[in-house]
Amino acid sequence: MxxxxxxxxxxxxxxxxxxxxxxxxxxxxxxxxxxxxxxxxxxxxxxxxxxxxPGMIDDQVHFREPGLTHKGEIATESKAAIAGGITTYMEMPNVNPPTTTLEALEDKYQRATEKSYANYSFYLGATNDNIEEISKLDPNQASGVKVFMGASTGNMLVDSEEVLAKIFANCPVLIATHCEDPQMITELEDIYRKKYGEDVPMQEHASIRSAEACMRSSQLAVTLAKKYGTSLHLLHLTTANELYQFESVKTLKALANKKITAEVCVHHLFFNSNDYERLGSQIKCNPAIKDESHQKALIQAVKDGIIDIIATDHAPHTWEEKQNTYFKVPSGMPLVQHGLQSALEFYHRGIFDLELVVQKTAHAPAVRYQVKDRGxxxxxxxxxxxxxxxxxSETVSKDNIFYKCSWSPFEGxxxxxxxxxxxxxxxxxxxxxxxxxxxxxxxxxxxxx
The missing domain is CATH 2.30.40.10 (Urease, subunit C, domain 1)
Incomplete structure (x- = not known):
């Protein structure tokens, strides 16, 4: 070297x-x-x-391999990541086939060994029927276990409270949750479909995937974690409502002892519901980008030590897929190339100290996930x-985007x-x-x- x-x-x-x-x-x-x-x-x-x-450690990305490689690949998306100052990523299990067995988990590690340009780790995914695989997981084998308590692809929605209780009671490693109540969302989808048909305005996404649906689900996750002493990390918080559930800590020593932690993603800090008029389906994601009051509360929670980590939830889709009507448009957007830059915008605006950005993007993920010799x-x-x-300065354009999908909500x-x-x-x-x-x-x- x-x-x-x-x-x-x-x-x-x-x-x-x-x-x-x-x-x-x-x-x-x-x-x-x-x-x-x-x-x-x-x-x-x-x-x-x-x-x-220190390079950003992104604890939540979707690189789409295997099975969804028309959207992105380990090679293309990890190259975009390092162009954005992300040196390590932790990738999610909702691929095809889903990463819900130890064999599938090791297959992804082998793929990354051959293809990745950034350092890597992967999550094992939970389902309603793979508790035996979860219980066999070596704590050092995966970033954690991902539990979708809101809609996901394939069979990865864990909607049984009995199964959730078993997972929280027996998981040998950190649980990372996507928290939205699926029943509430389904009921709201039916209401809006009756009102608009297939052409639901994109700005109604925040109403359908509501703050109440997030709150109900995250309350359940926190309740289970406290009951079973689980190490729990709630991913991509989007609402002011949920913040009261988390202890405020400002030192890394205190974070190391914090059993229930929270994350916010760059797009939920950067955008609010006013941006749907300009960007439409480009910023349709789950959980939804919500109104300015929630955005401001999330920003303040980062400053107050209530939110511990800033991540991206990078989730690319093709431009063609993003041109569909509301119910057919997939949720998610490409973000790793501009995740650190967008977090640093809050430093330029005088909102975050530079030291705080580094803590939330590098130090805190390393401490929370107990990463060895990095961060x-x-x-x-x-x-x-x-x-x-x-x-x-740098202006985002199609000429300097490295994502396989070749677009970004930050263009211009x-x-x-x-x-x-x-x-x-x-x-x-x-x-x-x-x-x-x-x-x-x-x-x-x-x-x-």
Missing amino acids: CILLFKNSTIVNENQIFESDLLVENGRITKIEKDIEVPADCRVIDAKDKYLL FIREGYWADLVLIDFNK HTFGTSIDMTLINGNIAFEDGQHRKERYAQRIEFERK
């Missing part, structure tokens, strides 16, 4: 911003101090006026790094930040808008008992 020396970089790490050199050898950070002497056979990178951050800029840790230029938007360089395990994987041909990704390890 190459030796790299970053000179005069501004490092953002563990609630500090400071100027320093940083040396990378054999894939890991070996020295962080000023005025490091240049070793032989070393590439020197002048990082003056640029910021060096921080520390000597001895893997050099998963992103070099950011705050003096160079100018971000105040550009991604100058991304390192994967100490190797430059993306620089000046170009990917290296080589792949440097690794299966991430966990430190769990």
